[in-house]
Amino acid sequence: MSFEDEMKAALDTFVVESRELLQDMEDGLLGLEHDDNPQDAIGAIFRAAHTIKGSAGLFGLDHIVHFTHVVESLLDMLRDEELAISSALIAVLLPCRDHISSLIDGIAAGQMEETDEQRDTGKILHEQLRQFINGTPPDSSSEVITHQDDHHPHTSGGGVVDSGNWYLSLRFGQDCLRNGMDPLSFIRYLSTLGDVINLITITDNIPHLEQMDAESCYLGFEVVLKSNASKEAIENVFEFVRDDSVIRIVPPRSKIDEYIDIINNLPDDDELLGEILIKSGVLTKHELDECLSLQKKRQKLTRSDTPDAPIGEILxxxxxxxxxxxxxxxxxxxxxxxxxxxxxxxxxVDAERLDKLIDLVGELVIAGAGANLRASKANDIALSEATSEVMRLVEEVRDSALQLRMVPIGTTFSRFQRVVRDVSIELGKDIMLEISGGDTEVDKSVVDKIGDPLMHLVRNSMDHGIESAAIRVARGKPAQGTLRLNAYHESGSIVIEVSDDGGGLNRDKILAKAIEKGLIADGTGLSDKEIYALIFEPGFSTADQVSNLSGRGVGMDVVKRNVTSLRGSIEIDSEAGIGATMRIRMPLTLAIIDGFLVGVGKSSFVIPLDQVVECVELPKECEDQDYMDLRGEVLPFIRLRKMFEIDGAEPRRQNVVVISSGANKTGLVVDRLMGEFQTVIKPLGKLFGHLQGIGGSTILGSGEVALILSVASMTQHYSRMEQKRLLAMPNNSNR
The missing domain is CATH 1.20.5 (Single alpha-helices involved in coiled-coils or other helix-helix interfaces)
Structure with a gap:
């Protein structure tokens, strides 16, 4: 790999890690106001900003260092309790975090310098930060902003010290260059903490030319740095090389004996060392003489069995x-x-590599199913046992591979802290976000695609679900509204709930609007959930006026379409005056599932196994009906032959597969039950995007294609078909 490729890889890592740190920074800032003991959170926020600044300095990204430097200084004042936590302070720090994120995004796009727009934004934010810092009692920390343009020292880590001369003795490890670290970049970064007064390059470790390795580092440096930075801040400069390097840092006005170890490890050139120490102001000539004298006495002491008492007492x-x-x-x-x-x-691990692994495992599942099918047809018991063992191992590989992509959904939930804060301010409402079930794991592909639907549901709940403070108080509610995000596992699926304690949905208003738009016939008997589900119809809205965030109902068809594309379903529970809950139910993974294979005519269908409750024979008396008696319970069913218009005569004996979607049960009438089937989901493509009730396709072991049923989408589509059929019947207005 060339040097340019190595630098690009290192820069890509910097971008990824910076984005993670910025997310941690945002989470910490959003929780500060409600934290009874915020010091740990403040420390974490400070470290995030400091790490980004330090890493940016290694790559020479001065515009990021310049901006983050001021943010870090303010955070240090906050850490030292020189500033109090307030909503106004958080309101400034959050945009600062966003600006750093914008600068990082520019680096990711190959933009190594800030744009004019970014520069103007940075100046405005710097001015806002200065107002906070200048509002504190005058002390040395106020110089941070005043002189930051000249790269004067800052206050990071451990508070402010008087400006003085630090002595640094640096011996970089031999693998420093191999690890992608440039020793000179650390020296350059030191100049952002203060002024480098003297610099000596130590070359005594360089071997003879024939023994030299061009990729090894043999350099050392003796540095005198004039700065009022803390020792922690200077130590953090060398955080990435600390393990395999020797870094000695001596603060200003240290005791003489603290220089002894450094002198012992320097080349035998005391005159050169003494000249640097004296000229830099680290030691006076008298102190240097005393230091060297003490060194000689110690060396003499190690050769003497009976040291004299004064020196012994000193040591x-x-x-x-x-x-x-x-x-x-x-x-x-x-x-x-x-x-x-x-x-x-x-x-x-790069996400694309993980996706490639999942694809290969999927192909392995298909190939294994084919081998298993041929073994069973050959009626070879030994071969069948061998293929069964292979399939067992393939299942373990599949489960392990899928587990690699499982991530806690709490990361997605935490991002809504910022949304709730910003939208609350925009709406003039006081809304608190409660998160539960954040540890619930789900496939990363699901997490990536569920963000937009959740965003729309959250915004709608805040805009049209939760009332204003005045209305809430008049109704006997707390002035502060509550929005809840919850997640949990249920029957092999993940359930995500968006709840609010607002006014709930107006059932009668929704029903009247649906009749007015011709969506249902007047007098049609619908349950509350079926009525609430009408808001997912395209263009349906009961809002009296549309706000900037959209009315409840506007765009909800998009939410449903996105959820359905993930083979999921969405339902609503609501109680007038109490609140509403939007409940999304989706599979844990979008790649491989366990299915139940059924046949209708010459066609094959796969039903997700976690939604199959049981299989029963279709009673003869129900052959002309669309429901049956299942142990005293009315079970409506869908005839797949009729729904998908499959040709051919019906068999003498048909079966009903009982499936569940949430709390509802439905039956699917099929010709044949073909057993459990581990299946790999293949997307149908844009050409078949309009199909309802189909979640994808798969390849059987025989090479044939089977369609995967999306149970929730299919039942909802069938329900709409029945409603349209009723509307088309003569005299439906009199029903």
Whole structure:
């Protein structure tokens, strides 16, 4: 791989990690106002901004460093409790987070410099940040904004210290270059924390030419940095090379003995070292002489069996003072190593590679089914046992592969914290978001596609579900409305609920509007759920006026269409004056499912196995009916032959597959029951997008194609067909 390719890969990693940090930053900011103990959250937000700034500095992305530097400074003041948490402060920090995200998106698109529009936005946000910082009592922290354009020191990590000269002794590991790290980039980044007064390159470790490896790093640096940054901030500059490098940092006005170890590890050029230390102001000439003298005494002490008492007392005193510091440093280093080891247990895998794996597993399932079918036809017991074992292993591989794509839906839910906050301000309402079931796992492909439908449902609930504070108080409700997002598993599916404690849906108004639009016949007996489902009809709305967020009902057909395309269903529970719940039910994965294979004529259909309740024989007395008595319960059923207009004579004996969709049961009348079937879902393509009740197709072991039924879509489509049939009947107005 060329250097350019390595840099591009490193930059891509920076973009991905930055986006994750920005999401964590947003989540933390949204929770600050309601956190009783916000210090941990503030620290996490600060670290996110600091890591982005540090990583951007390594790539020379000065515009990101420049902007994030000021945000980080304000966060540090917040961390030191020099600023109080307030809604106004959060309202400024959230757009700052968005601006950093915009800059990162520009990098992802190959835009290495900020645009004029981004620069103008950054200036406006900087001005807003300055107002917060300048409103605090005057102290040294106020210089952060005043001098930030000149790259003067900042206050990151551990508070502000007086400006002074830091001494840094750096020995980069030999694998530094191989790991994609440029030692000089760290030196350049130090200049954003202050002024580099002196810099010496140490080359004593460079071997002879014939022994030199061009990819190994043999360089070291002695750096004097004038800065008022904290030690933590300077240490964090070297976070990515800390494990395999030797980084020694001595703060300003440190005790003389803190320079001893550095001097011991430097080349034997005391005059050069002394000149740098004195000229940089790290030590006076007297202090340097004392330091070197103490070094010689220590060396003499190690060669003496009976040290003199004064020197012994000095060393004992020094070791007593340094032991707690040493122990703390070792403890911190061990924590970092443990964290790094834990991080290395996780591997970042490109989503396309994972999709490719799932596709291959799907093809393996089809091939295995074909081999199993041929083995059974050959009537070879040994071969059948072998293919059965192969199929068992294939199922385990399938389950393991699908598990790789399972992610908690809480990540999607948490993004709505920002939506609820912004829309609440826009509507002038006080709305709180409650999230439960965030640990519920679902296929990543489902998570990616459910975001838009959820967004529409959330906005509608806030706009037309939850009343204004004045109306709520008049109705005896709390002034603050509550919006709830919940997720849970049910019978192999995932159920997502969007609930509000608003006024609920107006049943009578919906029914009257449906009759007016000719969707149903006057006098048609419909349950409450069937009436509520009418709002998903195209163009249906009961809103008196359309707001910027759209009225409840406008665009709901799009929501339903998107959910149906995921082989899901949506239903509504509502109680007037109490609130409403939109309930989405979808399969856990969109790639491979366990199905139940049935036949009608020469056609084959696959029913999702998790929706199959039981199979019964169709009673003879029900051959001319569309319902049957199932142990005292009326079971309506759909004749697949009639619905899909399949030619051929009906067999003497037909079967009913009882399926469930939520709390409702329906029967499917079929010719043959062909048993359980593990199936790979293949999309039908845009040409067949208009088909109702079909969720996809699959290839059988025999090579034939079978259609996969979308139970929810099919039952709803059949219900609409029956309603239209009733409307078309003569004298339907008198029914």
């Amino acid at each position: 004992v005193k020094q070791e007593m003072l340094q032991e707690p510091i040493l122990n703390a440093a070792l403890h911190k280093q061990q924590k970092v190593k443990d964290t790094k080891a834990k991080e290395k247990q996780n591997i970042r």
